[in-house]
Each structure stands twice: as C-alpha cells, then as structure tokens.
Amino acid sequence: MHLSRLRLIDFRNFKELDVSFSRGINVLYGDNAQGKTNVLEAIYYLSNLRSERAARDQQIIMHERPLAFLKGVFETCTGSVEREVTVFSDKKKVVKEGGSQKSRWSELCGDISSVIFSPDDLNLIKGEPSLRRKFLDAVIYHIKPGYMKYLQVYYRVLAHRNKLLKSVKKKPSLSDNIDPWDLQLCDAGARILSERLEFLNRIGADIIDIFNNFTGAGSVLKINYIHSVNFTSPESIEHDFLNTLKNSREKDISRCFTTCGPHRDDIQFLINGRDARFFGSQGQQRMLVLCLKMAQARILTRERGEAPIMLLDDVMSELDIARRKLILENHDSQVFITTTDLKFIPDDIVEKSNLYRVRAGSLE
Ligand SMILES: Nc1ncnc2c1ncn2[C@@H]1O[C@H](COP(=O)(O)OP(=O)(O)OP(=O)(O)O)[C@@H](O)[C@H]1O
Ligand SMILES: [Mg+2]
Incomplete structure (x- = not known):
C-alpha cells in the first residue's frame, strides 16, 4: 500500500x-x-x-x-x-x-x-512502564480490534475499584463490595495478560531478529514481560489473578489503589543481561526503538498482507x-x-x- x-x-x-x-x-x-x-x-x-x-x-x-x-x-x-x-x-x-x-x-x-519513528520515541525505552505497555497494546489492537474493548473494560473497572478502595478505607464495613469488581477485573485482566504474552512472544522474535541484523555478533538481546500477577500456567491466569488480588487487598485498601494487574506490568529489554532502560547507551536505546518500530511494521505486514x-x-x-x-x-x-x-x-x-x-x- x-x-x-x-x-x-x-x-x-x-x-x-x-x-x-x-x-x-x-x-x-x-x-x-x-x-x-x-x-x-x-x-x-x-x-x-x-x-x-x-x-x-x-x-x-x-x-x-x-x-x-x-x-x-x-x-x-x-x-x-x-x-x-x-x-x-x-x-x-x-x-x-x-x-x-x-x-x-x-x-x-x-x-x-503507518508506523512512525521520531526522536521522542526514545522514551519507549527510557521512560515509564506505561509507555511500553501502550506500545504493546497498540501493536495488539491494530491487529485484533476486539482487544481494545477488553482494555476499555479493564480500565473502567479499575477506576471503580480504586474509588471503592478509598471509601473502604474510611468505612471498612464496605469491604464486601469489592468482590464483584475483583471478578470483573480478573475477567478482562486475564484476557489482556494472555494476549500480551502471546503477542510479545511473536513480536519479540522479530525484534531480536532485527536487532541481530543491526548489531551483528557480540550483543545479545533478551525480552521479558514483567508481571505483577504470579500465574502457574496460561490457563490459570484468571484464577491466579483473583488470588493475588485477595492477598493484596489489605495493602490496596491502605494505599487506595490496586497494586497488581496488567496496569502495573512492564516490558524489559536486556542487552547482554543488563536492562537497557538503565544501562543502555543512548545509541543502543535508539537502536532498540528502531527495532521495535520495524518489528511492528513486519507484524502488520504479515497480518494484513500490506x-x-x-x-x-x-x-x-x-x-x-x-x-x-x-x-x-x-x-x-x-x-x-x-x-x-x-x-x-x-x-x-x-x-x-x-x-x-x-x-x-x-x-x-
Ligand atoms: N498549529 C500550527 N499553526 C501554524 N504553524 C505551526 C503549528 N504547529 C506548528 N507550527 C510551525 O510549523 C513549523 C514547522 O514545524 P516542523 O516541526 O514540521 O519543522 P521541521 O521542518 O520538522 O523542523 P526540524 O528540522 O527542526 O525538526 C514550525 O515553525 C512551527 O512553529
Ligand atoms: Mg522535525
């Protein structure tokens, strides 16, 4: 096209x-x-x-x-x-x-x-985790439009839950009202997590391949999804997310926000074993952003045929x-x-x- x-x-x-x-x-x-x-x-x-x-x-x-x-x-x-x-x-x-x-x-x-690469994109590596989550989410919803709906539901439920946590802190007897929100959060959250893991796997292979072409031998790139929910298998994410929420409820109430879930996750890029966000040179960080964008273009080409x-x-x-x-x-x-x-x-x-x-x- x-x-x-x-x-x-x-x-x-x-x-x-x-x-x-x-x-x-x-x-x-x-x-x-x-x-x-x-x-x-x-x-x-x-x-x-x-x-x-x-x-x-x-x-x-x-x-x-x-x-x-x-x-x-x-x-x-x-x-x-x-x-x-x-x-x-x-x-x-x-x-x-x-x-x-x-x-x-x-x-x-x-x-x-279209895929754009601009100097500001360096923040994709150097900046806050939310920017990396946004990148991955955008890669997914450009290919799977239904994914956007889960994100919208998740963030809406999360906002309700956080508001409720504030009320419960003032009035502990309201605590039972959190349960239904936990169920909804886990339903949408589990879908988000499993899509992210699957897509990161796919785009990760492309990012590493492009990185190797750029840098040749000598540098090894590894990509990790850092999750706040510990799950034993992809099938048990929803169940494990619910358990993690239960275990962190006291902490969540005292802090008035939800401390675990896909909204707290991050993507880590390790170059030769060290986190590029903190230890990568400016040149390595720029190179990585380029690899991410080129991988995004590749995955779009493969999925859409254009x-x-x-x-x-x-x-x-x-x-x-x-x-x-x-x-x-x-x-x-x-x-x-x-x-x-x-x-x-x-x-x-x-x-x-x-x-x-x-x-x-x-x-x-
Ligand atoms: N809404 C606007 N209305 C009118 N002019 C605008 C508007 N927004 C930006 N500009 C002007 O557009 C001009 C060109 O901006 P642009 O960012 O495209 O420059 P550029 O050629 O990419 O420059 P550089 O090489 O510095 O990156 C600037 O002078 C800017 O002030
Ligand atoms: Mg310019």
Missing part, C-alpha cells in the same frame, strides 16, 4: 499543499522549522486518525484558523482509497472515505496503516552508513524520511529516492 497524493489545507504551517508521492523512498529535506515533521504527522494522522505528538487534535489546525483539512489517496492491493479528515476547532472531526462519512473504524479500509508506510523522522544522522542502508533497503514499503541535510543519506540511496525540499510550509 502507498500514499499517492496528499492534500492539506490549514494544517500546521501548511496553508495549502497538493503533492504526489510514489512508491519507494521519499526524502523530505530542508532547514529546521520548515514543516518536514508536519508532513509526516499529516500522513500518520490520515492513516491512524490521531496525531503521535499533538495532545489535542485542535493543535494541528493552523493558528487562528477554524479547521484543518487533510486528504490522502492510498493505493492498496484492492484499489485506490480516498480518505479525508476535517478537524474543527469547536466540534468533532469528520472522516470520509470514498466521499461518504464514516463514524467507526470498522467502516474504514483496513489496509491503510506493508505499512514507514515514517522516519530525523533518524539518519545518528546512524553509521551501514545501518542507514540496512534501514532504507530492507523493506518493501513506502518510506518517508526527513533530514536537515542530504549528506546524511547514503549517495546511492539519494539517487533512487524522490527528493522534496521543504521550505516555509511548501514542498518543491
């Missing part, structure tokens, strides 16, 4: 843009603050219907304007798909495909996807030539890559890429 045309109106610093792209590698180059990242954000927005970096949708609207309009034409193996999104400053966004309005994900073409669009924001300068080539040559998807200077892209790759100069909200 690839994006063949992009139109923007009042999107960030793009007053108006209408540009065609082809398969293969598209390089967006230009000075700082010209709009390179904004183009990647627009492509990501069209394919995922949300921004990776904007906390609120309205931030993508050009300052002082009432709305932003984005349109992409995607060529998929089943034909050409036109998708439009209008984001308003004062009401819900409108999504259209093939000219008609869509209100659910399931109504949209499932072949369109490679996602790869959006690589400013990653070349920190890698050596061999690794730059490995990234750019090793997939059959459409790639968008930004750089402040073409010298960061290997010459033979520049030769076969489409080059776009980004200057003050326009593409040349």
